[in-house]
Amino acid sequence: MKYGFSDRVRYFDSSAVRDILKVVNQGNVISFAGGLPDEDLFPVEAVKDAFQKAITSGNKALQYAETEGLEALRMHLVERMKRKSIYRNPEDVLVTSGSQQAIDLFSRVMFNPGDVILTEDPTYLAALQVFASYETKVVAVDSDQDGMLKEDLEEKIKLLKPKCIYVVPTYSNPEGKVWSLERRKMLLELAEKYHVVVMEDDPYGDIQFDPEAAPSSLAALDEANQYVVYTSTFSKTVVPAMRIGWIVGPNQIIRLIAQAKQAADLHTNSISQHALVHLLNDFDLDQHVRNITSVYYERMKIMKKALDEIELEGLTYLEPKGGMFFWVNLPKEMNTTDLLKAAVDQGVAFVPGKPFYVGEAEGNTLRLNFTNSTPDKIETGMKRLVHVIQEAYLQVN
Amino acid sequence: MKYGFSDRVRYFDSSAVRDILKVVNQGNVISFAGGLPDEDLFPVEAVKDAFQKAITSGNKALQYAETEGLEALRMHLVERMKRKSIYRNPEDVLVTSGSQQAIDLFSRVMFNPGDVILTEDPTYLAALQVFASYETKVVAVDSDQDGMLKEDLEEKIKLLKPKCIYVVPTYSNPEGKVWSLERRKMLLELAEKYHVVVMEDDPYGDIQFDPEAAPSSLAALDEANQYVVYTSTFSKTVVPAMRIGWIVGPNQIIRLIAQAKQAADLHTNSISQHALVHLLNDFDLDQHVRNITSVYYERMKIMKKALDEIELEGLTYLEPKGGMFFWVNLPKEMNTTDLLKAAVDQGVAFVPGKPFYVGEAEGNTLRLNFTNSTPDKIETGMKRLVHVIQEAYLQVN
Secondary structure, three states: OOOOOOOHHHHHHOOHHHHHHHHHOOOOOEOOOOOOHHHOOHHHHHHHHHHHHHHHHHHHHHOOOOOOOOOHHHHHHHHHHOOOOOOHHHHHHHHOHHHHHHHHHHHHHHOOOOOOOEEEHHHHHHHHHHHHHOOOOEEEEEEOOOEEEHHHHHHHHHOOOOOOOEOEEEEEOOOOOOOHHHHHHHHHHHHHHOOOOEEEEEOOOEEEOOOOOOOOOOHEEEEEOOOOOEHHHHHOOOOOHOOOOOEEEOOOHHHHHHHHHHHHHHHOOOHHHHHHHHHHHHOHHHHHHHHHHHHOOOOOOOHHHHHHHOOOOOOOEEOOEEEEEEEEOOOOOOOOHHHHHHHOOOOOOOOEOOOOEEEOOOOOEEEEEOOOOOOHHOOOOOHHHHHHHHHHHHHHH | OOOOOEEEEEEEOOOOHHHHHHHOOOOOEEEEOOOOHHHHOOHHHHHHHHHHHHHHHHHHHHHHOOOOHHHHHHHHHHHHHOOOOOOOHHHEEEEEEEEHHHHHHOOOOOOOOEEEEOOOOOOHHHHHHHHHHHHOOOEEEEEEEOEEEEEHHHHHHHOOOOOOOEEOEEOOOOOOOOOOOHHHHHHHHHHHOOOEEEEEEEOOOOEOOOHHHEEEEEEHHHOOOOEEEEOOOOOOOOOOOOOOEEEEHHHHHHHHHHHHHHHOOOOOOHHHHHHHHHHHHHHHHHHHHHHHHHHHHHHHHHHHHHHHHOOOOOOOOOOOOOOEEEEEOOOOOHHHHHHHHHHHOOOOEEOOOHHHOOOOOOOOOEEEOOOOOOHHHHHHHHOOOOOOHHHHHHHOO
């Protein structure tokens, strides 16, 4: 039988991320492709204790729960955000099934087909997929390593009347960059001037190699809670399998998102929510985050050393100040999509830059993850990758 | 600031279910309003053991997982469905965050604004909310206690060219009724004749008071897996807090739903999925379901006795053969929405029938849940309810 589907399925994409996860699962390939934290660093004992407490704390914990999320968890989130100078009330917070769901539900209440969203270029692949599925028009704003450029941003706001500006300003995916405080203030000023909502996607904010150097989040700068919708997650700091994220912003938006969530899945897994409350009560998560961050920092350094040893005119990258990724520019004439096949044959994987682009892709870019491989594997994998890059370079020159 | 939202938020509804959950949480009200299983019957020890095993079975269980759901869980689902004569492959199955998400994701890949969906009237409230949020047009088909009536169904299919027929044919919510085998076959024949997809929502199928009497599911009748998309859940048989449901159907539809799910929330909580696999391996879930069903059967009988004692011309109900609900018709001149306030004042709650209707609501209907209250509470609550009904009856007569 021939099925009649919705128009939005035309914008679906059997995505790079899915294909990447399949590569990751092949045993003999060293993968720098995914965006995974290292499972060997997971706080398994703390998670086990927390779930045990959640399940034995009374049968109500196993019953249906409120759509907005457990109040005890939202109180914890409010306290944790305070330390980043984000002052919000528990009723402005909604617990989601990972921050991916936050992006989806926000899109559901905000966007009609044809609405314009401004982003950086490149930007988070799976956000682009969500925006595409709502049949929106995503337009890239010119940026440098400090963030979007004011002139182009203001021009595009005036011209295109965007519904939203979506940014990952802190240790971004895929570029690993940090917006300067000046550019953050500039963005907020324009958001206020032209009444545009900003979505600040901050999954990596806690993985910071130099905590002193991290500028205020956009949500902290939006003191009146008027323009910024902020989302983050415990997937990088506790464990991804719990699928717990949250979204916080103007109450009117959060209330509509709660109604959307009720239709979408009633509520987020509440065993995990109860467990997370116990974990935040009993476990020193901040110390744990410092521990894993210092391990990730060492791994970043090892990968950087390998990158620095490649003698190739035109190869550039930005040293990450946090997060999980290197974004590498190879010489202009190289094509990383072609390169991936050769790399996997040689036992190493990465993500070609192409799917992260909104506008015309720069085919010579690639993303490397440094958090999910041990130092040994990073060294071996980078040797393989350097070899593949150098061979390919010789072929095109 | 004035926010610009999507058009679909106009169809959102600060729903009855949400308000009901608030009533449920008021301590001194005996509530027959919710659709909750009894938390005192939850298999807490088995759940605890299962989560313990899931968390300590290797750190991979705490990592990101595949969008389709764990293969081991999908294999279990395939085996369990076989016993209902639903023969499907694991790749035709997708694990969802409860069956609510199955309805939402199915809608996302199927419906454009204005598409027609045929349903019974009344039908499942939260499915209507999902359909409304996709700006579809839901049209009710004339039905009796055996299911939809062929003449009206065929006429509406021919006239309206529906994209889908949505039904809860087994121990339905809210009516607690069971479609006859004859009507099921009739529905399938028309679906085949006119190429219409059928969504069979089956959350209550396992709560059956007379297993011999339960007719084949629609999915079992659709042997070639061409027309029926079937969804069910473990929320009524294990615990709701895990949020584990599934959807199974034609592979082309399921593959698109997987893409939609990736954008929606990447994957379903995988700690819960691993735990469920352990629970299905180690625990006699079928015996547990028989145990809770026999408790629910006794409660249904107690509620039935109380209903039978009301001396009121025009009060009718159907005796449930399974599931969780009585659907009660009061005399025509009574209004159950008005009645609810008086009932809550007297310490008892129910759901007025109105929000379950697609077409013009019958204001004299109400839904009573018998699974979430002990026999004592059912007796006390029903005494209060009978009193409120009789007082209100005197006022309108």
